[in-house]
Amino acid sequence: MALCEKILLDEEVSVEELYELAEFLNANPEAGKHWPGNQFVEPLQEGWADGVIDSSELALMERLIVETRREWRRRVAPMEKTEAPAGADLTSGFAASTDSGELARINGPDVRLEVPSASYPGSNHRVDLKTLTCDCSDWKFRRSTLPEGHFSRCCEHILHAFEHLGVEDLPPMLQAFLENTKPPDPEKNWYLGDVGYGSILISDAPHGWSDVFARGKDGWGMFGCNFRQQRWKYDSEPDGAGAIIPLIKEKFPE
Incomplete structure (x- = not known):
């Protein structure tokens, strides 16, 4: 998740940042077989299939990273639902x-x-x-x-x-x-x-x-x-x- 946190630090996900994520998964194949890395493999492959990452694919990857971060937090720091007063x-x-x-x-x-x-x-x-x-x-x-x-x-x-x-x-x-x-x-x-x-x-x-x-x-x-x-x-x-x-x-x- 450290790389995902780094990607979300700035205001806009870039092609270069997604390339870095893809390079990490290629260099660490085990990470791509398990959650959360396996969430990104197929979308990245589809994005690079035509050699160009367009704006809609950048938006999709940002949403995926944000949702994965939310789920990661739920898993590592679970919290019971609390009723509002x-x-x-x-x-x-x-x-x-x-x-x-x-x-x-x-x-x-x-x-x-x-x-x-x-x-x-x-x-x-x-x-x-x-x-x-x-x-x-x-x-x-x-x-x-x-x-x-x-x-x-x-x-x-x-x-x-x-x-x-x-x-x-x-x-x-x-x-x-x-x-x-x-x-x-x-x-x-x-x-x-x-x-x-x-x-x-x-x-x-x-x-x-x-x-x-x-x-x-x-x-x-x-x-x-x-x-x-x-x-x-x-x-x-x-x-x-x-x-x-x-x-x-x-x-x-x-």
């Missing part, structure tokens, strides 16, 4: 007005959980979902100074805790955010916008790419937008793409 509402604290000028924030339920560590099996991290706090090093050194409720306070353990908390009827853009296994960049700020079919969640782009949680042809998910280059990652656009780029520029002026 009665009346738990993650939306009441949102800056939901598109003209309020406020950053979006999560109003977490009053729940504290012990979340198993994937890096150090047998140990746990203490997570507080109301304040979005964790005792892991990523949270302490990269996220702790962000305002309470800020989306980028969510480290992987906070996201993992939300995944195992049974909160029903979440807004689809929030559900998509919480299901994304890659923690948000702590330098990114977040805003709720509306492009005609409900609230979407957008970030600024301190390193070139804005994260957009919106509806697409396959349902709700995360899209990448480089508004400076006027392009969408892997040529995959969400519904309302034409209105989203101006919205990002408006809410996060450079």
Whole structure:
């Protein structure tokens, strides 16, 4: 999984990174016979069959790597499903007005959980979902100074805790955010916008790419937008793409 983590570090999966993954599997044939390596062999073979990896194949591989990472975490750090407290509402604290000028924030339920560590099996991290706090090093050194409720306070353990908390009827853009296994960049700020079919969640782009949680042809998910280059990652656009780029520029002026 270390190579998969490396691939997911930047904003966009590249052909060079997939070539490195293919080279690793070729050099270590046993890895390709067992999970998780066997998840990648056939898609990589199909991708290289014509000698060219196109944008749709890059998008497919990113989704596969993200889902494999999610399953890997479930296997190495299993966690029991936890019932949300009665009346738990993650939306009441949102800056939901598109003209309020406020950053979006999560109003977490009053729940504290012990979340198993994937890096150090047998140990746990203490997570507080109301304040979005964790005792892991990523949270302490990269996220702790962000305002309470800020989306980028969510480290992987906070996201993992939300995944195992049974909160029903979440807004689809929030559900998509919480299901994304890659923690948000702590330098990114977040805003709720509306492009005609409900609230979407957008970030600024301190390193070139804005994260957009919106509806697409396959349902709700995360899209990448480089508004400076006027392009969408892997040529995959969400519904309302034409209105989203101006919205990002408006809410996060450079």
